[in-house]
Amino acid sequence: MKVLHLISGGDTGGAKTHVLTLLPRLMEIGVEVELLCIMEGVFTQEARKLNIPVNIIPQKKRYDITVVKKISGFINGNNFDIVHCHGARANYIAAFIRKKIKAFMITTLHSDYKLDFKDTWYKQIIYEPINYFALKRFGYILTVTKAFKNMMIERGFKSDRLFVVYNGINFDYKPYFISKKEFCEKYKISYDENAKYVGIAARLNAVKGIDIFLKTAFDICSKRENINFIIAGDGDDFERYKGEIHAKGFSDRIFMIGHIDDTDSFFNAVDVNMLTSLSESFPYALLEGARMKKATVSTGVGGIPEMIIDGETGFLVSPYNVSDISKKVISLISDQNLSDSFGNAFYNRAKENFSDMKMARTHKNIYDKIVKEKKR
Numbered sequence: 001m002k003v004l005h006l007i008s009g010g011d012t013g014g015a016k017t018h019v020l021t022l023l024p025r026l027m028e029i030g031v032e033v034e035l036l037c038i039m040e041g042v043f044t045q046e047a048r049k050l051n052i053p054v055n056i057i058p059q060k061k062r063y064d065i066t067v068v069k070k071i072s073g074f075i076n077g078n079n080f081d082i083v084h085c086h087g088a089r090a091n092y093i094a095a096f097i098r099k100k101i102k103a104f105m106i107t108t109l110h111s112d113y114k115l116d117f118k119d120t121w122y123k124q125i126i127y128e129p130i131n132y133f134a135l136k137r138f139g140y141i142l143t144v145t146k147a148f149k150n151m152m153i154e155r156g157f158k159s160d161r162l163f164v165v166y167n168g169i170n171f172d173y174k175p176y177f178i179s180k181k182e183f184c185e186k187y188k189i190s191y192d193e194n195a196k197y198v199g200i201a202a203r204l205n206a207v208k209g210i211d212i213f214l215k216t217a218f219d220i221c222s223k224r225e226n227i228n229f230i231i232a233g234d235g236d237d238f239e240r241y242k243g244e245i246h247a248k249g250f251s252d253r254i255f256m257i258g259h260i261d262d263t264d265s266f267f268n269a270v271d272v273n274m275l276t277s278l279s280e281s282f283p284y285a286l287l288e289g290a291r292m293k294k295a296t297v298s299t300g301v302g303g304i305p306e307m308i309i310d311g312e313t314g315f316l317v318s319p320y321n322v323s324d325i326s327k328k329v330i331s332l333i334s335d336q337n338l339s340d341s342f343g344n345a346f347y348n349r350a351k352e353n354f355s356d357m358k359m360a361r362t363h364k365n366i367y368d369k370i371v372k373e374k375k376r
Helices: 016-028 042-049 067-077 089-099 121-135 146-154 180-186 210-223 237-247 263-269 284-291 322-334 336-353 356-375
Strands: 004-005 031-036 054-057 084-088 106-109 140-143 160-165 194-202 227-232 254-258 270-277 295-299 316-317
Touching: 004 016, 004 089, 016 031, 016 042, 016 084, 016 284, 016 356, 031 042, 067 089, 084 089, 084 356, 089 106, 089 121, 106 121, 106 356, 121 254, 121 284, 140 146, 140 356, 146 160, 160 295, 180 263, 180 295, 194 263, 194 284, 194 322, 210 227, 210 237, 210 254, 210 322, 227 263, 237 254, 263 284, 270 284, 270 322, 284 295, 284 336, 295 322, 295 336, 316 322
Parallel strands: 004 031, 004 084, 031 054, 084 106, 106 140, 140 160, 194 227, 194 270, 227 254, 270 295, 295 316
Antiparallel strands: none
């Protein structure tokens, strides 16, 4: 079986982590995979380090369809059985090549396509309908949560063409991380061995609910000493958020450190992991926190209730309910036994249900089904 994964190559979020986690495991269980990207970047560099075969056919602009012939020729010339797409840009290309290739085409839905371009109105007007048009034409769509599958059914997609495959991460390796003190010194965070640290790792865009995180931080900082906050992530609103923190007078307790690659050190440094998204799929930021046995407070949106059992492996909260979010965070900070219990329970649940090998085997089963269907 030969599978080509098609993705833009400029991805930095969950789709990137998903693909770079999945492909090495697929190779381990006997699936021949290659990666095709339309741009060079950190994504392709990391893929090569993982010994994933990487191919580049450059597309400078979204509306440049001259790549269609090149990509179609590459697929047919290498006799791929399946082309597996990831992301709106890959889906856009798939809409043009699907009738030109022999391979069966599928895609993974990593996010709600109606929210992918929420931060830019003109992109939302142009690219959302194009992505919907492309999604309608795939043989199968893999969704990373049951909630997404149900959402797609409600929007008119056929249930028998939808598969649920949860994201997974590697629980077999021993994480390497620097100490909390070293981490704070590296990112210019005020370190106090008696203080507790609450963190969020997310892109700084509207759908991630950074405004909610900040309101929670402002509320707690005004009530309690020795609780500090760390925001790891980058985006267009970085300076605006930084300005709000300064205006509130909490620059010495709420720290914005930008994008980080060493996530294990980040999760080691925080005592409570938070996610305040308004919409989510099956976020790696929570799975990575679970691997480090961190107590978690998250909004119960998208597929997160499929990951976290409220009151057992973490706290689920409603978006915008800052008072309740603050209470849940403070309860974990104040009760180390409860915090440890949540962290250990989340680790055990994630290890059993959301490993990268389980994700890979589920994909292989789907690929096998597709190849058998093609041969009929």
